[in-house]
Amino acid sequence: MASFRKPIHIETVIEKIWKYRKSGENETVGLKDTLGRFLGEDIIATTDIPRFNKSPYDGFALRAIDIKEATSDNIVELMVIDCIGAGMISEKRVQPFEAIRIMTGAQLPDGCDAVMMLELVKEITKDGAVYIQVKKSLKQGENISFKGEDIVNGKKLLEAGIKVNPGIQSILATFGYSQVEVKRQPVIGVFATGSELLDVEDHLAPGKIRNSNSYMLCGQIERSGGKAIHYGLIPDSLEKVYHSINRAIEEVDILVTTGGVSVGDFDYMPIIYEKLHANVLCNKIAMRPGSVTTVAEVNGKLLFGLSGNPSACYVGFELFLRPLIRDMLGSKKPFAKKVKAVLGTDFPKVNPFTRFVRSKLYFQNTKLIVKPIGLDKSGVIYSLALADCLLVLPGGSRGFQAGMEVDVLLLEDQEGGEKY
Numbered sequence: 001m002a003s004f005r006k007p008i009h010i011e012t013v014i015e016k017i018w019k020y021r022k023s024g025e026n027e028t029v030g031l032k033d034t035l036g037r038f039l040g041e042d043i044i045a046t047t048d049i050p051r052f053n054k055s056p057y058d059g060f061a062l063r064a065i066d067i068k069e070a071t072s073d074n075i076v077e078l079m080v081i082d083c084i085g086a087g088m089i090s091e092k093r094v095q096p097f098e099a100i101r102i103m104t105g106a107q108l109p110d111g112c113d114a115v116m117m118l119e120l121v122k123e124i125t126k127d128g129a130v131y132i133q134v135k136k137s138l139k140q141g142e143n144i145s146f147k148g149e150d151i152v153n154g155k156k157l158l159e160a161g162i163k164v165n166p167g168i169q170s171i172l173a174t175f176g177y178s179q180v181e182v183k184r185q186p187v188i189g190v191f192a193t194g195s196e197l198l199d200v201e202d203h204l205a206p207g208k209i210r211n212s213n214s215y216m217l218c219g220q221i222e223r224s225g226g227k228a229i230h231y232g233l234i235p236d237s238l239e240k241v242y243h244s245i246n247r248a249i250e251e252v253d254i255l256v257t258t259g260g261v262s263v264g265d266f267d268y269m270p271i272i273y274e275k276l277h278a279n280v281l282c283n284k285i286a287m288r289p290g291s292v293t294t295v296a297e298v299n300g301k302l303l304f305g306l307s308g309n310p311s312a313c314y315v316g317f318e319l320f321l322r323p324l325i326r327d328m329l330g331s332k333k334p335f336a337k338k339v340k341a342v343l344g345t346d347f348p349k350v351n352p353f354t355r356f357v358r359s360k361l362y363f364q365n366t367k368l369i370v371k372p373i374g375l376d377k378s379g380v381i382y383s384l385a386l387a388d389c390l391l392v393l394p395g396g397s398r399g400f401q402a403g404m405e406v407d408v409l410l411l412e413d414q415e416g417g418e419k420y
């Protein structure tokens with residue numbers, strides 16, 4: 001007989017699971033392998049950037065004072081005494097009315113305080129010496145990239161827990177990090193349970209469907225920064241599911257199952273939690289979809305029983321597993337980022353539980369508009385492919401009208417939020 005389950009609030013679930021979160025350890029990886037990883041250490045500048053005053057143009061380094069009066073009617077001639085490219089240093093020092101030919105990126109020679117672009121001067125040769133004819137003046141400091149203008153030595157540039165993007169890889173390379181401390185990726189095992197399930201390569205048979213949740217969950221785990229172990233399928237068999245879970249739980253930081261958590265005859269997960277002597281933290285959450293999301297703890301490890309219904313499974317992962325994974329990766333903003341948007345269409349359906357509607361964001365002039373996408377049923381999959389956010393509609397007895405301001409949780413954002 002199905003037992004009554006008391007729904008609990010999302011915040012309470014977070015509080016309960018947060019007690020079992022584990023801070024992730026660090027590991028060292030080569031710089032090329034850091035993309036998408038999370039920094040395990042703060043990154044502090046160890047030099048000024050640029051390291052020296054340098055030329056941003058191919059041109060001539062000169063003294064601004066010498067060309068102060070230069071105009072097209074008053075051409076000033078400077079003698080060119082040297083030529084340097086990036087990586088070269090001039091040993092010469094300019095005297096009045098002298099210049100040094102300089103290429104982009106080369107260190108500005110001592111005594112020079114401005115750079116004139118090549119295209120703006122005429123070069124001539126007189127008595128075997130090269131001169132430039134200058135037709136315009138420059139201010140002191142004009143056309144120079146100054147030492148430290150980008151980054152000052154000693155500045156804290158990036159905090160541990162930030163996701164590495166290509167720009168961060170450029171910083172790491174600049175400061176000589178051939179090896180980088182990153183957070184170890186939490187390992188999350190995924191089992192799909194259900195006798196109706198087939199593998200992707202299997203031919204369809206009457207009453208059967210292909211397992212899509214495992215692939216979706218592994219993708220969600222990887223999008224969150226974790227490492228997924230795809231354990232495959234288990235039919236609805238108490239013994240098989242129990243033994244598979246018992247074995248796998250040793251190999252992972254968190255174990256996720258989909259299916260079999262509701263009250264059906266073949267929904268064995270509740271009995272399996274008992275058999276595992278698991279501490280069930282929740283088995284009904286005041287949310288839609290995903291109300292059957294179950295979380296249990298076995299010897300300090302979390303076991304998530306997500307719904308078999310694909311959309312409920314997806315939402316359960318995003319609300320509870322994503323923040324846990326991000327937290328283990330050292331993120332100070334482990335939750336999905338929440339923004340305000342304008343509801344683009346009426347949503348009359350009422351529900352006592354908070355609803356998370358797969359939706360899409362649009363810009364309309366300067367306004368951010370959110371519209372539900374696809375069918376709002378927990379068994380559907382198409383909306384998952386198209387959604388870039390979850391529209392949050394608080395539970396209650398009234399529907400929602402177009403034009404109302406609503407909260408939206410971003411699915412693809414990488415910065416995150418401090419809470420829901």
Ligand SMILES: Nc1nc2c(c(=O)[nH]1)N[C@H]1C(S)=C(S)[C@@H](COP(=O)(O)OP(=O)(O)OC[C@H]3O[C@@H](n4cnc5c(N)ncnc54)[C@H](O)[C@@H]3O)O[C@H]1N2
Binds near residue numbers: 310
């Ligand atoms: N009498 C009641 N029935 C149901 C209740 C309830 O409260 N009382 N809750 C409903 C809600 S809400 C949900 S959500 C589902 C949860 O079901 P389970 O978590 O037990 O999942 P299953 O029964 O195993 O499967 C549900 C559905 O999802 C399909 N499925 C399962 N696994 C996969 C997979 N890996 N890939 C794709 N699709 C999958 C499965 O074939 C079913 O159609 O229970 C409601 N019932």
Ligand code: MOO
Binds near residue numbers: 288
């Ligand atoms: O637990 Mo269900 O997800 O509301 O369809």
Ligand SMILES: [Mg+2]
Binds near residue numbers: 259260261262263264
């Ligand atoms: Mg079921």
